[in-house]
Amino acid sequence: MAIQIIKKGIADTIQDIGRYGYQHLGIQANGYLDYQSARLANYILNNPINAPVFEIHFPASSFSFTQAHTICISGANFVPLLNEKSIALYTPIEVKENDVLQFLKPLQGRVAYVAIQGKIKEEAWLNSHSYFANSIQKDAQFEWEASEQPLKNSSNQLQVFKGGTTTIQEIQSHVFSTAPLQFITGPAWNDLTQEAQKVFLSTEYHISRQANRMGYPLKGALLQLNKPNQYLSAAVTRGTLQLLPNGELMVLMADHQTIGGYANLGQIILVDLPRLAQVSNQTSIHFRETTIDTAHKLYQQIEKKFIHRS
Secondary structure, eight states: OOEEEEEOOSSOEEEOSOOOSOGGGTOOOOOOSSHHHHHHHHHHTTSOTTOOEEEEOSSOOEEEESSOEEEEEEEEEOOEEETTEEOOSSSOEEEOTTOEEEEOOOOEEEEEEEEESSEEOSOOBTTBOOOOSOOOOTTOEEOEEOOSSOOTTTTSTTTTBTTTHHHHHHHHHHHTOOSOEEEEEOTTGGGBOHHHHHHHHHOOBEEOTTOOSSEEEEESOOOOBSSOOOOOOEEOOTTEEEEOTTSOEEEEOTTOOSEEOSEEEEEEOGGGHHHHHTOOTTSOBOEEEOOHHHHHHHHHHHHHTTTOBO
């Protein structure tokens, strides 16, 4: 045993990049809500970037370590405390036997990640350790096999990437940017009235308190179709923007269903999904139309930041 949950969080899970290739069988992909922050924590620890991590929501779980480990916390700032002393985000932290990790209060964002250096000692299901439907329970125990490779630049812990702290700052700046979320129009976009299209592109929205890993309902102006329409069920994915029959909007997230029959207005581009994942209920959201080419270029720019270690 290496890590024990001594207090249950509201919806904490273990997540990795997800299980892809099974949606045609009705099996959800799951995976990180904010893949950029999760991968950044793994990179800082020299883990495989898509390795399993603890995904933390607030109120958060509390962890007790039964042996020494190196951890890194990324994403939302929930004021992490190690033995009741504040510790830094995006930094390798040495924990010792009987150390306790807690989270005090949410200051920024809504999803945090705790990465453990090494490899989880648990069997994967369909090539993934990602949870679905269940969350981490009190007294649950997890084992991590320590990495045989020491951290690079351990004397200067933030110099992990080529370019040093700049890369960490760039990812943070992107994830917590308040710029409009970019989307590519979907098959039902032109079924909206012209006025509804204008309203969507000019109105602010907020995430509903009913948001969860399956989807983020949006509060804001109601939208109308040109005429009532019935849509055949079709494949959906994270970031699909659905118009519900009552005119409200839903953005599908990591635990989304495999098919959907609501009007598909568009797709939020992949690089902006971590930004949506981190938006608090009080923060306003705006949308901006973009193209597939732009989406590809922005994705490549983000991926390049994870290619080289220093």
